[in-house]
Amino acid sequence: MDRETRALADRHFRGLGGGVPGVGQAPGRVAFVSDPGAFSYADFVRGFLLPNLPCVFSSAFTQGWGSRRRWVTPAGRPDFDHLLRTYGDVVVPVANCGVQEYNSNPKEHMPLRDYIAYWKEYIRGGYSSPRGCLYLKDWHLCRDFPTAAEDAFTLPVYFSSDWLNEFWDALEVDDYRFVYAGPAGSWSPFHADIFRSFSWSVNICGRKKWLLFPPGQEETLRDSHGSLPYDVTSPALFDTHLYPQGQLACPPLEVTQEAGEMLFVPSGWHHQVHNLDDTISINHNWVNGFNLANMWRFLQQELRAVQEEVSEWRDSMPDWHHHCQVIMRSCSGINFAEFYHFLKVIAEKRLLVLGEAAAKDDAGLGFEQAAFDAGRITDVLASLVAHPDFQRVDTSMFSPRPKELLQQLRKAVDATSAP
Incomplete structure (x- = not known):
């Protein structure tokens, strides 16, 4: 951060008078940042951190990552053989996307090799299985393989002021750095990120569809009991008896995230995410002075x-x-x-x-x-x-x-x- 950017940020927060930063009317589309050489940390602060708005970074920002070379076949699909050789014995958390448990999915733990065997079988079965659609979520790769993870990705400067992981690294207990991996059709239900953190997500391979709602919009999606929906694509949201304010909800910002692209999710933005292809992603939650x-x-x-x-x-x-x-x-x-x-x-x-x-x-x-x-x-x-x-x-x-x-x-x- 340079002195000019710091002065701008300080004035911004002084102007809030101790209030909490928010966001007004959502933009009509999510901004796309194409050129790493023409986009500075100061640009990110002004354009996205201070106004708390999402953006997508092009695949040029991640082209040097080891995971994009080693975890992916020349055809752009997950390289199961490499993943098995490198990480096969680690135990990973796996969610069942077909089962609702409160507003989430139940999880089990299994060796990565067993999950990959399931994934291959799921593909051979035409993306169907009696076991349901299973999704590897919240795998702490950096915690389990700190040396191997160093080559998997390079932390972008835009996200390097990361107090959440700085704190946990100091305690040497946990972290908020994750790998997600799952077949086409796997998905994450409607939610906002832990502690109202920021998050960033990079598709190592595959594509995701994101449905993004700015802070405050989630209130129009509460049901008659005050609960938020599990799935914002459900036809039930059109039932005014179940969702009395549903007609007031604005359409979400929809983003199709391509392989190699990086999405910044601002603080307090609720979202729902669907894998359109067999997909692997690296995701971090982070907190700093801006949120x-x-x-x-x-x-x-x-x-x-x-x-x-x-x-x-x-x-x-x-x-x-x-x-x-x-x-x-x-x-x-x-x-x-x-x-x-x-x-x-x-x-x-x-x-x-x-x-x-x-x-x-x-x-x-x-x-x-x-x-x-x-x-x-x-x-x-x-x-x-x-x-x-x-x-x-x-x-x-x-x-x-x-x-x-x-x-x-x-x-x-x-x-x-x-x-």
Whole structure:
């Protein structure tokens, strides 16, 4: 990030007055970025991160990736032989697309070699099987094969400020880097990404059809019980008794993503994805200063939903607020205490860069990026510290204490403020 871009981003968030970035009327189409040599990180910030809009990058951006050479046959299909030789024994998660479990699909785990045997059989059966349509989803390739993954892809600079994976890498526990692979006809039901993160997705081979809905549009798709649909292509959505606001919904932005192309999915955009061919993709979820406020708003909404569900026990249950945080973590994967730890890990890394004033942080985008990041953490941490439910959290063992970290951040941000 250069100084001019940082100043633009800082002005943008100051103009929100502590509010949450959103998006207005959806554009008529998703922008296509064709030339890597003519598109900078600053261009991405101005055109897509700040307005929170999707875009598709051409296959030229990924042409040097090892996965595009090694995982794909000359005919453009999955190279099952290579995948078996390289990864055959790893156990992978597999979803059954034909079975609805709440608003998702049930998963099982099996060796990759067994899934590929199924996939070949599925193709031979005319894309049909008594076992249903199975889809390999959320395989942590980088976690399972860190060395091999280094050759599979090169992280694009546009997505290199990635706090979610920076945090998990620091803990050496998990990550949000995934491989998806499945036959034509496999699909992912309607959803928004975890923690209202950004995501990017590259088709290593095959094509996908994306149905994208900007933030807020999902509210018109709720049924009479307030639930979101499982499948937005279902004729049931035209039943006004089941979906009373369905007639108010705008058509989704539809994108056909070709082999090698890279799609940026903004924060809070609900989407549904269908594989049009036998397809392999690499996908990352990521959070940074541009969508941190969205993540914080989402966590507050999740806590309110939990509190409403267990409100009848508020007066009778000892430590009711603590139990709400426990339930929230079980449902959402994180609670307020862990959110503070997430902010702390990233903040301390950025403070180190700002303190040294020399420059090169783990995010790979330099001093100005660190200064911007520190500013965004400061705003959200201030809101977290002031939140009544966070004030009930026992922070006596936190190091540094939240108010101490906030003071450090404010001092550093004041010293590096862009004009």
